[in-house]
Amino acid sequence: MTPNRRALLHAGVSATATLASLALAGPSRGPADGPFASAASNCNPEACAAAGEDFGHIIHKQPRAVFRPTTIPGIAGILRWAAEQGLTVAARGQGHSIYGRVMTEGGIVIDLGALATIHRIEPDRVVVDAGATWHAVLEATLAKGLVPPVLTNYLGLSVGGTLAIGGIGGSSSRHGLLTDKAIELDVVTGEGRQLTCSPTSNAELYDAVRAGLAQCAIITRATLRLVRAPERVRRFQLSYPDLPSLTADQRRVLAEARFDQLQGAVVPEAAGGWRYLLEAGVFHDGDSHPDDEALLAGLSDRRGSAVVTDFAFRDDANAFAKLEALLRANGQWFNPHPWLLVFLRGSNALEIASEVVAGMKSEDIGPFGRITCYPMITDECRTPLVRLPDERIVFVFNLIRIPVSADKTNAERLVAQNRELYDRIRGAGGVLYPASAFPMSSQDWADHFGVQWPLLRDAKRRHDPGNHLTPGYNLL
Structure with a gap:
């Protein structure tokens, strides 16, 4: 050798x-x-x-x-x-x-x-390499009767990649983002230094790495909060005639904490037009059953169209895998995905969302795509670099576009549309979730991070002085 x-x-x-x-x-x-x-x-x-x-x-x-x-x-x-x-x-x-x-x-x-080992599971935490997927984390923790408080909807994402952005899931409406559940992170800085950071050790780097777009350091290992895992999820899909009635009921059930998971979407109808859906889940054990009548009392949905199902927690968490398999089979998984992900101010979310939906065509989303729209309480959102409108209730609003073809011209059109929509949404007080498809300048990023911009900028200069890490964001 x-x-x-x-x-x-x-x-x-x-x-x-x-x-x-x-x-x-x-x-x-x-x-x-x-x-x-x-x-x-x-x-x-x-x-x-x-x-x-x-x-x-x-x-x-x-x-x-x-x-x-x-x-x-x-x-x-x-x-x-x-x-x-x-x-x-x-x-x-x-x-x-x-x-x-x-x-x-x-x-x-x-x-x-190759760095995907799950090192240790304790009653309140798991230590896992950054290259592990959330699916692997869930399988390992469920074997101990435990689960992260928040999971991404798609479990095929890596732990490190998610923590570099933020991480949103069905439980975020009440429990914040995945970065809020990171107890400690091992990182390697742009200079090649190995450091451990937490709220009490290298706290400045801890705040700059969580949702820091991998600008200062590469996350290599994470210690994440765990809670007791539920056995089952009672799943509700409720249909509405329009966006105002959907969002009104979403606000009501959020305020009353009726559900453990709360989301919602506007989806294309096969015959044209849109369907408005409230999607929610209640955790329970096998020997106790939620009171459906009480959970749905007073809501204005089209009750005859309601779909109520019950799944083992593992199966419910892996629900997106069925759509992934379908999209891989029909080839759409490999088409362009010009997504736009933002947070809207709760105070004008209905107005802005209605304007955007009114300007959308079903082909802008695709038959398997959706416009996600649901409220979340920001009380548990404490990651400094996760930027949110300055209101207690904000709306997650995402254009999950799944085009039926790989047409480059169409993808470029949708990317340009994303930029136009972002400028309109930002002007109305909305904020970007950085997993979006359109170009951003250094000034755009400075505007996005606002009062937290010096935190990220100075940390990058300190830990990646050569500006080597993750150049695709065009941060500096």
């Missing part, structure tokens, strides 16, 4: 690395023939091509190399080497970015897929 190869393995880097050419282009600020450069010259076109795409299928960027580290020190070594070479770095979990934010043109992609 050569010294370079031995050093590479000691650093914990699996040599699924790719270079567009055998040598690093441009002037080198460090040794270009070290162990990482040697591995990078081991071309793997498939890995490079995969890292040049994301779930959005709108932006395409060709990395210079892809590394798949197996240890946290391996990540630190890659980051130090990349900084010496003047190369940008993007960490990749499950690749579910939708506008090229976690890709890099000519830089290094760190694939975290």
Whole structure:
């Protein structure tokens, strides 16, 4: 074994690395023939091509190399080497970015897929590597009768990727975001330093990393809050004739805390027009059954269209997997996904949402897409970099577009529409959720983060002074 190869393995880097050419282009600020450069010259076109795409299928960027580290020190070594070479770095979990934010043109992609160990489960917490999916976390914790208080609707996302954005799920209406449930985070900064951060240790970095768009550091391990897992979920889908009646009932059941999960959507009708749906769930154990009549008392839904079902908690949490299987089978999973995700002020949510829906065509969403619209209480939302309208009740409002074709011109049209809608929504006091498909300038980001902008900007300058990490956001 050569010294370079031995050093590479000691650093914990699996040599699924790719270079567009055998040598690093441009002037080198460090040794270009070290162990990482040697591995990078081991071309793997498939890995490079995969890292040049994301779930959005709108932006395409060709990395210079892809590394798949197996240890946290391996990540630190890659980051130090990349900084010496003047190369940008993007960490990749499950690749579910939708506008090229976690890709890099000519830089290094760190694939975290091999860092997916669930290390420890205690009565109130789980310690898990950032590359693990929420599905894996759920399976492990359910075996102990435990579950995170909030889960994403799609469990195929990685832990680290979700915490870098925020993380919203059906229980967010009452319990905040996933970043609010992170007790402690292990990270590697842009300079290659391994640090642990929490509210009491490196608190400034803790606040800059949660929902910090991977600008200061790469999350490598997380300690997350757990609660007792329910056995079953009583699921309610209620239909409404219009958006005002839907949102009125959503506000009522939220204020009265009738449900453990609360969401809702506007979905295309096969014959044209829209359906307005309230979607909610109540947790219960097998020997106790919720009182359906009491839960639905006084609501103005079309009761004859109500759908009430009951699932094991695991099956309910994995419900999106059925849609994923369908979309993969018909090919739409691989089409562009020009999504727009925002929060609306509760005080004008109905007005703004109504305007947007009125201007939408069903083909702008797709037959399997939806416009999600539901309220949440912000009392439990304490992550500084998760930006929300300054009101106690805000509305999650998302255009989950699933086009029927891969037409590039149509995708570009929808991206342009997203930008127009965002400008209108921002002017009305709405706030972006950063998993959205349209270009953002550095000034846009400064405006988005508002009073918290100095927190993120200064942390990036301190922990990633070379501005190497996650260039796709165009933050600085």
